[in-house]
Amino acid sequence: MRVIPFIVTVAITGVLIWFLNKPIGEKIPMPLGSFLSPQTGFWQNAEDTSYNFSSDLHFPELKGKVSVYLDERLVPHVFAENDEDLYFVQGYMHARFRLFQMDLQTKAAEGRASEIAGAKAIAYDKEQRRLGMKFAAENSLVVMEKDPNAKKVYDGYTAGINAYIHSLKQKDLPIEYKLLNFQPEEWTNLRTALLLKMMAKMLSSGTERDLAYTNLKSVLTNAQINAIYPQVPDSLVPIVPKGTAFPKPVAQLKVPANADSAYFDNKTTATAFEELYKPNRDNGSNNWVVAGSKTESGAPILCNDPHLELSLPSIWYEIQLTTPESNVYGASLPGSPFVIIGFNDSISWGVTNAQRDVKDYYAIKFRDDTKKEYWFNNEWKPVAQRIEEIKVKNGATIYDTVAYTVFGPVMHDNNFVDSIAHYNALAVRWVAHHTGDDGSTFYKLNRSKNYSDYVEAIKTFECPGQNFVFASKSGDIAIWQQGKFPERWAGQGRYVMPGTDSSYFWPGFIPQPENPHAFNPARGFLESANQRPVDATYPYYIPGSYITPRGIAIEHFLSQMNGITTRDMMKLQDNYFNVMAEDMKPMLLKYVNESALNAAAKKYLDEFRNWDLNAAPESVGQTVYQTWMDSLQRGIWYDELSKAGPVVPIPEEQTTMELMKKDSTLLGFVDDVNTSAVETIHDQVTLALNKASETLEKAEKEGRLQWTKFKDVTIYHLLGKTLMAFARPGLNVGGWNNVINAVTKSHGPSWRMIVQMTKETEAYGVYPGGQSENPGSKFYDNAVDTWVSGKYYQLWLMKKEEEKDSRVKWVMQFNNI
Amino acid sequence: MRFLISIISIAIFSFLAGLYLPWWSIAIIAFLISLLLPQHPAKGFLVGFLGIFILWILLSALINSSNAGILAGRIGAMLSVGNSPAIMILVTGFVGGLVAGFAALSASFLRKHDN
Numbered sequence A: 001m002r003v004i005p006f007i008v009t010v011a012i013t014g015v016l017i018w019f020l021n022k023p024i025g026e027k028i029p030m031p032l033g034s035f036l037s038p039q040t041g042f043w044q045n046a047e048d049t050s051y052n053f054s055s056d057l058h059f060p061e062l063k064g065k066v067s068v069y070l071d072e073r074l075v076p077h078v079f080a081e082n083d084e085d086l087y088f089v090q091g092y093m094h095a096r097f098r099l100f101q102m103d104l105q106t107k108a109a110e111g112r113a114s115e116i117a118g119a120k121a122i123a124y125d126k127e128q129r130r131l132g133m134k135f136a137a138e139n140s141l142v143v144m145e146k147d148p149n150a151k152k153v154y155d156g157y158t159a160g161i162n163a164y165i166h167s168l169k170q171k172d173l174p175i176e177y178k179l180l181n182f183q184p185e186e187w188t189n190l191r192t193a194l195l196l197k198m199m200a201k202m203l204s205s206g207t208e209r210d211l212a213y214t215n216l217k218s219v220l221t222n223a224q225i226n227a228i229y230p231q232v233p234d235s236l237v238p239i240v241p242k243g244t245a246f247p248k249p250v251a252q253l254k255v256p257a258n259a260d261s262a263y264f265d266n267k268t269t270a271t272a273f274e275e276l277y278k279p280n281r282d283n284g285s286n287n288w289v290v291a292g293s294k295t296e297s298g299a300p301i302l303c304n305d306p307h308l309e310l311s312l313p314s315i316w317y318e319i320q321l322t323t324p325e326s327n328v329y330g331a332s333l334p335g336s337p338f339v340i341i342g343f344n345d346s347i348s349w350g351v352t353n354a355q356r357d358v359k360d361y362y363a364i365k366f367r368d369d370t371k372k373e374y375w376f377n378n379e380w381k382p383v384a385q386r387i388e389e390i391k392v393k394n395g396a397t398i399y400d401t402v403a404y405t406v407f408g409p410v411m412h413d414n415n416f417v418d419s420i421a422h423y424n425a426l427a428v429r430w431v432a433h434h435t436g437d438d439g440s441t442f443y444k445l446n447r448s449k450n451y452s453d454y455v456e457a458i459k460t461f462e463c464p465g466q467n468f469v470f471a472s473k474s475g476d477i478a479i480w481q482q483g484k485f486p487e488r489w490a491g492q493g494r495y496v497m498p499g500t501d502s503s504y505f506w507p508g509f510i511p512q513p514e515n516p517h518a519f520n521p522a523r524g525f526l527e528s529a530n531q532r533p534v535d536a537t538y539p540y541y542i543p544g545s546y547i548t549p550r551g552i553a554i555e556h557f558l559s560q561m562n563g564i565t566t567r568d569m570m571k572l573q574d575n576y577f578n579v580m581a582e583d584m585k586p587m588l589l590k591y592v593n594e595s596a597l598n599a600a601a602k603k604y605l606d607e608f609r610n611w612d613l614n615a616a617p618e619s620v621g622q623t624v625y626q627t628w629m630d631s632l633q634r635g636i637w638y639d640e641l642s643k644a645g646p647v648v649p650i651p652e653e654q655t656t657m658e659l660m661k662k663d664s665t666l667l668g669f670v671d672d673v674n675t676s677a678v679e680t681i682h683d684q685v686t687l688a689l690n691k692a693s694e695t696l697e698k699a700e701k702e703g704r705l706q707w708t709k710f711k712d713v714t715i716y717h718l719l720g721k722t723l724m725a726f727a728r729p730g731l732n733v734g735g736w737n738n739v740i741n742a743v744t745k746s747h748g749p750s751w752r753m754i755v756q757m758t759k760e761t762e763a764y765g766v767y768p769g770g771q772s773e774n775p776g777s778k779f780y781d782n783a784v785d786t787w788v789s790g791k792y793y794q795l796w797l798m799k800k801e802e803e804k805d806s807r808v809k810w811v812m813q814f815n816n817i
Numbered sequence B: 001m002r003f004l005i006s007i008i009s010i011a012i013f014s015f016l017a018g019l020y021l022p023w024w025s026i027a028i029i030a031f032l033i034s035l036l037l038p039q040h041p042a043k044g045f046l047v048g049f050l051g052i053f054i055l056w057i058l059l060s061a062l063i064n065s066s067n068a069g070i071l072a073g074r075i076g077a078m079l080s081v082g083n084s085p086a087i088m089i090l091v092t093g094f095v096g097g098l099v100a101g102f103a104a105l106s107a108s109f110l111r112k113h114d115n
Helices: A003-020 A032-036 A083-110 A119-130 A133-144 A148-166 A175-180 A189-204 A210-216 A222-228 A259-264 A439-445 A451-458 A549-560 A566-573 A579-591 A599-609 A621-644 A653-662 A681-701 A707-711 A720-726 A784-788 B002-020 B025-036 B041-066 B070-078 B085-110
Strands: A055-058 A066-071 A076-079 A284-290 A301-309 A317-322 A327-332 A341-344 A347-353 A359-363 A373-376 A379-382 A384-390 A398-404 A410-412 A426-430 A466-472 A477-482 A517-519 A525-528 A713-717 A728-731 A747-749 A752-756 A762-766 A793-795 A808-815
Touching: A003 A032, A003 B025, A003 B085, A032 A175, A032 B085, A066 A083, A076 A083, A083 A119, A083 A133, A083 A148, A083 A175, A083 A189, A083 A317, A083 A808, A119 A133, A119 A384, A119 A398, A119 A410, A133 A148, A133 A189, A148 A189, A148 A439, A210 A359, A210 A621, A222 A653, A284 A347, A284 A466, A284 A477, A284 A549, A301 A341, A301 A347, A301 A466, A301 A566, A327 A762, A341 A752, A347 A451, A398 A410, A439 A451, A451 A466, A451 A477, A466 A525, A477 A525, A525 A549, A549 A566, A549 A579, A566 A752, A566 A762, A579 A599, A579 A621, A579 A653, A579 A681, A599 A621, A599 A681, A621 A653, A621 A681, A621 A707, A713 A720, A720 B070, A728 A784, B002 B025, B002 B041, B002 B085, B025 B041, B025 B085, B041 B085, B070 B085
Parallel strands: A055 A808, A076 A317
Antiparallel strands: A066 A076, A066 A808, A284 A301, A284 A525, A301 A747, A301 A752, A317 A327, A327 A341, A341 A347, A347 A466, A359 A426, A373 A379, A384 A398, A410 A426, A466 A477, A477 A517, A713 A728, A752 A762, A762 A793
16 A cells, blocks of 8 residues: 555545535536536536426325426416416426526515625615515515415415425526525415515616605706606607596695695705615516407407516516416416416406506604614604514625614615715605505406406506506407506605605505596507506696607507508517607707717718618617717706716606707706806707717727617526526617617517407417526527517417327326325 | 456446435545556556546537537536537546546555555
C-alpha cells in the first residue's frame, strides 16, 4: 500500500465530490454532479420527442373514472363523471405540466421569493407582505370555503395537485428545482386564493398613481394636474356606446368640509414612497364581439386577446373540462381551477382589464415609534400587528412588523422614509383585501347557457375589475364592466388622503347593476380595450389608468366591416395600424422646422413622411415615429414635472396629442423652464427629432432600424434575463401598446381567441408558448412561431364519442382503485 | 482482459447503483471494483475514468438522440459551453469520469502491495 498517494487520491476524490455536490455560485446555482448525472440530473428532463403520455393511474381520492384525451398539441380533453373528479384531474394536469410555474408564482405572491432567490428578493417580499397579499388571500379563502359546493371544488383541485407532487421522485422534478436546488411545496386552497390575488395585483394595483400625483402638487395646481391627466380624454370612444342614458345616483356625495385645505391644496409630499415593483403599464387587452347582423354566417363572433407579460411557460394552459352537466374549452390559469377565457356549447366569453383605480392611500399618525396606536376619530386607537417572517435562502431570516389600521395595512412607514418626508406612515385601502369567492364566477360562466346565466355568474366578481364580453348561440351579444368599485366624490383618492378620521372613507361602493354595460346594441358590435368604460355622463367619479387608442382603432375597423368571417377577425387581431400616429403625424410634419434639422434627422424625416402608419415588423417609419415621440414627450414635460421628484408619470401620448390640437403651447408646458428663452412647439418638435436622430443613427449602425429589430421582442423564461438559454429572443413581430396587435418588448397578446357561435362552434386560438413548462420538451415553445406569424390553431371541443378521432394521440385513464 | 472487465463492471454496477443511490455512488463502485480487480496505478485511473465516461456518454447520448438535442443545447448555452449537445455529452462523461477515475486510482494505491 502506498500511503501517501492513497491519501492524496482519496482526498482529491472527496474534494471533487464535495465540490460537485454543492451549489457553485450565481452562474451555476445547482450541485453540478447530480445535475450532470444522466440518471438524476437534467438529462432526465430531456423528454423523448415521441414520448408516450398515455398512462393508467389510480387514486383513492376519486369517486369515479376520468378519461383524459391528449391531442397533438398536448391539450387535455378531460371527461369526468362529477365536479370533484373533474377539478381533481385539472389540478393533476396543471401540476403535471406546470408545477414549477404554480409553485413559484404563489410563493412570490405570498412574499416568499427570498426562499428561492435569496437576499436579492427581500425588497420584493416586503412589498408583497406590506401590501397585504396573504391577508387578502386569507380573507377570500374564508368565503371560498364557506360554501360547501365551492369547498368541494377547491379541495378536489388541491388534492389533484398534491397527488401529482406525491408521485414525484427527485429525478422527475421539473428542471428548475434541480437548477435552484429546492423542493416543490404541498398545494393548499390558500395557494389557489394567492394565485387569484396575484392576478389582482397584476391588474388592479398599478392602476392608481396617488403617490406620484401627491408629489406633483408641490409643483402644479390641482387644476393643472386635472388638465394633463384628464379623466375623460377628448378622443375617448367608450366601451358603453355614447348616448346611452345612465340612471342618476340616489345620494349626493358629501365632500369633507376641509377638503380644499387638507386635501386638494395640501402640498405635503411623499417623496420617499416609491413603489418598487409597479405592475407593468402595458398590461391591457382587447376584446370585441360582433352580432350575427354583421357576420357572414349570421352567428355572433367573439374575440379576445389579453395583453400580459409574455413568458415561458405561458401564463395560460389550454384545457377542455367536461362532465355530464357541463362542457367547456379555453384558457385556464395553472394554480386555479376552471376555464378563465373560453366557450361552451351555448356561450363564449372573454375578458379585458377594467383599469379602474381601486386602491387609495391614507396618511397615518402614529402615537410613537412603537407604531402600536394611531390617531383616529379623536382618540388613540390600537393597530393590529402582523409579524412577517421572511426566510432567506443562504441568509438570516428577516422580520417585518406590519400595522393594520381601519383602512388596511400600513404599507409604508419609517423604515422607508427619508428625513424630509412629512408623512411618516401610509396605510393602503385596496378592494382586493376584502373580496368573496371570485373563482365562483368562472365556475358559473363555464356552465352558463344564456345571457341571464352570464349576468348571474359575473355579478359577484369583485377584483380585479374586468370587461366581460359575451356572445351566445341564441344570437345575443353583451359586455359588462364588472368589479367591486368604490364610490368616490369627485377627486377622492387622487392624492394621499388624511387618515385621522372617518370623513375620508369611501362613501360606499357603486351598486352592481349600475356598472357600465351594454346588451345587443343596434350597431351590432361591442368592444373594450382598456379605455374609460363610459363617457362623461356616467354619474360616478371613476379614476383609472385607461388606455384610449386601441379602442378607437377597433371601433374604426368594426364599424366599417360587414359580412365578417373568422378570417377577418384574425386579421384584425393581427392589425398594425397606429391610430395615435394618424393624429400625430400631420402635426409633427406641420411643426418641424426642416432648416434646423441635422443631416441625419432630415433623412429620418423623409422616412417618416413616407410611412404608411403601420407598426409592421419591417417598418422604419414606426421606429422614427416612436423614437421621436419619446424624445418629444421628455422635452415637453420633463422640465416641469421632474421638479416633483424622479418618479413622475409623464402624461399619456394621447393627452399630448389632444392638447397639441387645441393649444400649441400645451398650456404653457412647451416652454423649457430651464432656459431663459421661450420655446415654441416648433422648437420642441425640431429639437426632439434632432435628439432622436442620435438614437436612430446608433440603431442604424447596428442594423436595428427596422421596428422589430429595434424593439427586439423576447419571451423570457419565468426566471427572466438570468436564463436566456430558455428564452425566445428576436421574434419577428411588429405592434406597440397603442396598436391593436399590442406587442411591446416582452408584453403582448398572451392568448388570442376567436369563437364563432354557429350551430357547430368554430373556434381558433393560440398563445406564444406550449402546453409543457419543460424546456426539454418539444411542447415547451411549439406554438411560438405560429403566434409570431399571426396563425391560429382550430380549437376542438371534443365529444365523448370522438375518442377514436385521429386527433387523439394519448389517453390518460384515472381510476379510483 | 482484467482491464476491460474492470471497465465494464464499473459501468454496469454504477448504472445499477444509480437507479437507487445518489450520483456519487459512481465513486464507491469504481473504488470497490478496483479493489476487487486491482490495477497498476498507471491503469488504475483509466479504468475508473473510462467506466463512467463510457456509461454517462452512452446514457446521455441515448437520451439526447430521442430528445433530438432540445435540452442539451439549451443547457450548453446556459453553462456557456456552447449550444451543442455533443459538447454537453462530453462534459457529462468527463466530469463523471474524473470522479470515478480518482476513486479507482485510490483503490489501486491501496492494493499496490499485491502487485
